[in-house]
Amino acid sequence: MERKPVAGAIRNKERSKKKFLSAVGKILKTKGYQGLRVNDIATTAGLDKKMIYSYFGGTDQLIDEYIRSQDFWSNIKEDKIPAGIKDGGKAFSENMLLSQFDYVFKNKELQKILLWRLSEKRKSLKKLTDVQEKNGEALFRNIMDPHFGDNDKQFRAVMAILVSGIYYLNLYAAVNGSVFCGLDMKSEEGRDEVKKALSFLVERTYGGL
CATH class of the missing domain: 1.10.357 (Tetracycline Repressor; domain 2)
Structure with missing residues (x-):
């Protein structure tokens, strides 16, 4: 009975991570790397900035993952x-x-x-x-x-x-x-x-x- 909630949480996490990565890309394209601040990334993603630390470990790690992907x-x-x-x-x-x-x-x-x-x-x-x-x-x-x-x-x-x-x-x-x-x-x-x-x-x- 617990599998569905767990699976849903994993999917939500992956969706949120994609939103953060997409937000980094949008900011890079419009403002350059100087605009990659935690509050701006969270606002662009439409998510709580605390999730950046939970999912990536911090802003630097989020940016690092984005760089590798591109x-x-x-x-x-x-x-x-x-x-x-x-x-x-x-x-x-x-x-x-x-x-x-x-x-x-x-x-x-x-x-x-x-x-x-x-x-x-x-x-x-x-x-x-x-x-x-x-x-x-x-x-x-x-x-x-x-x-x-x-x-x-x-x-x-x-x-x-x-x-x-x-x-x-x-x-x-x-x-x-x-x-x-x-x-x-x-x-x-x-x-x-x-x-x-x-x-x-x-x-x-x-x-x-």
């Missing part, structure tokens, strides 16, 4: 690597870069997090970087390094340029304007040209190293 590379984990890759990760690399390019463009909250990471020291932001590096290292070590052999570090350098370029072009379009090198980063035509370039560079890298 990052692209933090969700590309070793156990999600496709089995039986035969091309040294060429198709996988291309697909990940193209997906990341669109993901960053569409996710305004992640854009705020990326800008936040560049402007303030915070344990959760440092941890985000560490998780990204850990997941990236698993991809390199298991797929790309064996394929490129002695040129593995050069491939990593190419990927560093491509990934950082994806971040910058999307942040530039969101903050300072849309045109970069004569291409409109907010237009479908301009973004398609960048995608073609990403595919071209992956192709040439795999063919030339």
